[in-house]
Amino acid sequence: MSLNYVEFTPGFDRWMPKEYRDMVHHGPFGKKTSVSQVGTFKEILEEHPMCAGCAMTLFIRLAMIAFPNPEDTITVGTAGCGRLAISQAAIPFVYGNYGDQNGVASGLTRGLKLRFGDKPKDVVVMAGDGGMADIGFAQTLHSWFRKEKFTTIMLDNEVYGNTGGQESGMTNKGQVLKMAPVGKKFEKMDMLGMAKVAGCAYVATVVPNNPRRVESVIKKAVLIAREVGPTYIQAYTSCNIEYAIPTDKVMEDAKDVENDRYKFSEYLSDDARQCLGELYGYKEYLPKPEKTLAKS
Amino acid sequence: MSDALESEVKTNPQGDPITAAPAPPSAQSGKKDPHAEAKRQKVVTPEYMFHEAPREKEFITGSEAAKEAVRRSNVDLSIAYPITPQSETMQLIGVLYGEGYVKEYYRGEEEYGVMSAIAGGSRAGVRCFTATAGPGTLRGLEPIASWPGHRLPAVCMFTCRVVNAPLAIQPDNIEMAYLLHCGMIIFHAENQQDLFDYIMMAFIISEKNDVTLPVGVCCDGFFVTHARGYCSMQDKGLKLPEREAWRGAVPVLDAENPPARLSRDAPVQKSNFMAYNIHAVWQQEVWAAVERSRKYIDQYMDGLIETQNVDEADVLLIASGSAAAQCREAVRECTAKGIKAGLIKIKSLRPFPTKELRQLCSKAKLIVVPEFNYVGWLAKEVATAIYGYSNAKIVGGPHVYGGMSMPVEMIVDEVICGLSGKRSSTVPSSAIMGQVDPDAVAHFMQNI
Numbered sequence: 001m002s003l004n005y006v007e008f009t010p011g012f013d014r015w016m017p018k019e020y021r022d023m024v025h026h027g028p029f030g031k032k033t034s035v036s037q038v039g040t041f042k043e044i045l046e047e048h049p050m051c052a053g054c055a056m057t058l059f060i061r062l063a064m065i066a067f068p069n070p071e072d073t074i075t076v077g078t079a080g081c082g083r084l085a086i087s088q089a090a091i092p093f094v095y096g097n098y099g100d101q102n103g104v105a106s107g108l109t110r111g112l113k114l115r116f117g118d119k120p121k122d123v124v125v126m127a128g129d130g131g132m133a134d135i136g137f138a139q140t141l142h143s144w145f146r147k148e149k150f151t152t153i154m155l156d157n158e159v160y161g162n163t164g165g166q167e168s169g170m171t172n173k174g175q176v177l178k179m180a181p182v183g184k185k186f187e188k189m190d191m192l193g194m195a196k197v198a199g200c201a202y203v204a205t206v207v208p209n210n211p212r213r214v215e216s217v218i219k220k221a222v223l224i225a226r227e228v229g230p231t232y233i234q235a236y237t238s239c240n241i242e243y244a245i246p247t248d249k250v251m252e253d254a255k256d257v258e259n260d261r262y263k264f265s266e267y268l269s270d271d272a273r274q275c276l277g278e279l280y281g282y283k284e285y286l287p288k289p290e291k292t293l294a295k296s
Numbered sequence: 297m298s299d300a301l302e303s304e305v306k307t308n309p310q311g312d313p314i315t316a317a318p319a320p321p322s323a324q325s326g327k328k329d330p331h332a333e334a335k336r337q338k339v340v341t342p343e344y345m346f347h348e349a350p351r352e353k354e355f356i357t358g359s360e361a362a363k364e365a366v367r368r369s370n371v372d373l374s375i376a377y378p379i380t381p382q383s384e385t386m387q388l389i390g391v392l393y394g395e396g397y398v399k400e401y402y403r404g405e406e407e408y409g410v411m412s413a414i415a416g417g418s419r420a421g422v423r424c425f426t427a428t429a430g431p432g433t434l435r436g437l438e439p440i441a442s443w444p445g446h447r448l449p450a451v452c453m454f455t456c457r458v459v460n461a462p463l464a465i466q467p468d469n470i471e472m473a474y475l476l477h478c479g480m481i482i483f484h485a486e487n488q489q490d491l492f493d494y495i496m497m498a499f500i501i502s503e504k505n506d507v508t509l510p511v512g513v514c515c516d517g518f519f520v521t522h523a524r525g526y527c528s529m530q531d532k533g534l535k536l537p538e539r540e541a542w543r544g545a546v547p548v549l550d551a552e553n554p555p556a557r558l559s560r561d562a563p564v565q566k567s568n569f570m571a572y573n574i575h576a577v578w579q580q581e582v583w584a585a586v587e588r589s590r591k592y593i594d595q596y597m598d599g600l601i602e603t604q605n606v607d608e609a610d611v612l613l614i615a616s617g618s619a620a621a622q623c624r625e626a627v628r629e630c631t632a633k634g635i636k637a638g639l640i641k642i643k644s645l646r647p648f649p650t651k652e653l654r655q656l657c658s659k660a661k662l663i664v665v666p667e668f669n670y671v672g673w674l675a676k677e678v679a680t681a682i683y684g685y686s687n688a689k690i691v692g693g694p695h696v697y698g699g700m701s702m703p704v705e706m707i708v709d710e711v712i713c714g715l716s717g718k719r720s721s722t723v724p725s726s727a728i729m730g731q732v733d734p735d736a737v738a739h740f741m742q743n744i
Contacts, residue, residue, distance in 0.1 A: 005552055072551045092549045096415055097438050103412030110400050111420025112550060114372050142405035
């Protein structure tokens with residue numbers, strides 16, 4: 001019945017706000033939307049209170065377009081800039097306590113599985129670097145070790161943006177920020193390595209200046225989490241305020257950072273490859289026919 | 297997986313069979329469905345379960361009573377994390393999971409993670425249960441304190457123990473002082489029977505439409521969890537109706553409800569942009585929901601309090617939990633000495649029985665409030681509730697803590713001192729309210 005809930009009760013259509021009517025008539029629910037179609041449909045996230053030039057907002061917007069089943073997707077977040085935008089979206093969002101997102105998502109995913117069985121109910125965690133690598137570290141790692149079936153996306157701006165620019169575990173060594181008055185004294189945490197060690201079925205890094213790539217990794221991560229196990233995407237989503245990046249240089253910065261420390265990387269477990277190839281038509285992941293056999 | 301688990305004989309590291317686990321299936325019934333008994337459970341109404349179903353008496357520990365309550369409560373999701381003296385309870389819930397009485401169960405990373413995941417499960421619309429104690433309660437307190445504001449029905453059992461340094465595992469209910477201000481419903485079980493009844497009733501009260509709040513069922517660790525007592529229980533073939541996810545003060549987050557309205561308008565989802573009045577009215581509504589639970593507590597639990605000998609009593613002992621058990625004995629001894637003493641046992645601390653206490657305490661000469669903690673949170677609650685409605689002298693004590701037991705004589709001494717005006721050997725004069733030095737009272741109120 002998921003799609004029914006976005007429909008209006010007969011006769012009520014004309015009394016609903018225009019924005020809501022647009023969402024029902026031109027929204028992405030029950031359709032396959034793509035970043036290449038932006039402007040032709042009503043997006044899940046449009047209005048938001050984020051700073052001008054915020055790359056994180058662009059990333060969240062692209063990610064939401066990429067959700068394979070937006071009508072059956074629930075996002076979970078924690079304190080930080082990201083949730084100020086995510087909470088404005090037209091899909092349910094859980095904002096609980098500090099760093100609790102992967103714990104909440106564990107209970108939520110299991111509860112939904114009990115109620116809905118194999119019907120897809122995609123849980124997607126979107127939280128910042130501080131929420132994930134610092135205060136929510138234990139719950140993030142444990143949810144991966146437990147093989148919880150949901151997607152974890154880190155919105156990594158390498159700083160505590162919402163509280164005003166303090167050092168986080170994902171800040172680069174040497175960076176001077178609030179609470180790092182003489183520069184950060186240790187390296188950026190290797191969450192990608194930890195995700196692999198903890199058993200994530202899919203791990204990817206991405207920057208928001210390549211919308212098709214963002215779309216591709218989000219779709220794969222959500223589909224693999226649904227069928228196989230935990231997935232992790234680490235996205236560089238710069239904070240142009242705290243890092244003083246001019247708004248017209250935000251994409252340029254993303255490109256520079258991509259070349260410096262955020263090169264696109266993608267890891268899939270064998271089960272993840274099989275899932276995408278066999279269940280979701282990703283031909284590139286189907287086993288290649290053995291040439292030696294064909295010859296003989 | 298369950299088949300494999302059930303087929304081996306379970307032993308502890310010393311090699312002794314674990315009696316709490318179900319008996320291993322015999323050779324003939326090797327392929328028996330381990331969930332067979334659970335599947336045969338029959339759903340009955342709460343009214344039948346609590347008031348009409350025939351019961352049989354067993355001599356069991358508090359942990360076993362909690363297990364038996366959960367067995368009959370149609371629980372979907374239970375998350376465990378060990379801490380003394382709670383560990384045995386959640387181990388036994390694990391046994392129920394193996395037997396199919398609880399549908400989903402896992403061992404969480406620590407209490408913050410467990411309480412967060414309970415919040416997630418409750419949001420998904422399933423019935424959730426967990427338990428913790430002392431330092432675990434405090435570690436999980438941030439998520440626990442936010443459950444009511446998120447309007448999450450769930451039941452958490454607290455087997456109270458020492459929290460503060462120097463750390464000890466002994467009984468002490470100081471943690472309840474923190475829990476009382478979360479906005480959740482709080483019951484305090486005196487014994488194994490209370491624990492069994494309160495847990496089952498808590499699920500039903502928690503999920504009432506006009507309540508939609510978590511319920512904390514507290515008991516004093518060891519005294520109740522590890523000691524045996526008689527517990528009258530319904531047939532284990534009966535269970536409560538399942539949680540109806542569509543009920544509740546706010547919609548569950550299952551993507552089956554209108555998403556735009558929920559995400560955009562629910563004030564609990566925003567913080568930076570939330571006007572102060574939104575938080576204020578939301579909290580008012582949480583506490584109003586606590587008040588609305590009174591009628592269900594009256595209906596299922598026969599009221600927020602239980603009384604003994606209170607008519608014509610000069611002396612009232614007011615207590616909750618294990619202290620109430622000691623007070624029963626003190627009432628008997630006082631009566632033998634010719635003192636007209638009675639007991640008010642407080643079963644529900646949130647909502648608090650203010651109206652009941654005002655009425656019952658109006659004629660009392662002396663009120664004694666014995667407690668298993670240093671700070672005397674119950675004395676403060678009682679004094680605040682009856683101020684202006686009673687002229688009784690209130691003795692905020694005796695207090696025991698850190699695992700001390702409370703001899704009945706200690707309570708009887710306070711009664712005698714209170715009536716005779718003799719100086720108490722255990723309760724400081726600053727903890728005696730009414731008909732005493734107002735400065736001492738002010739000092740006491742500031743220090744509890």
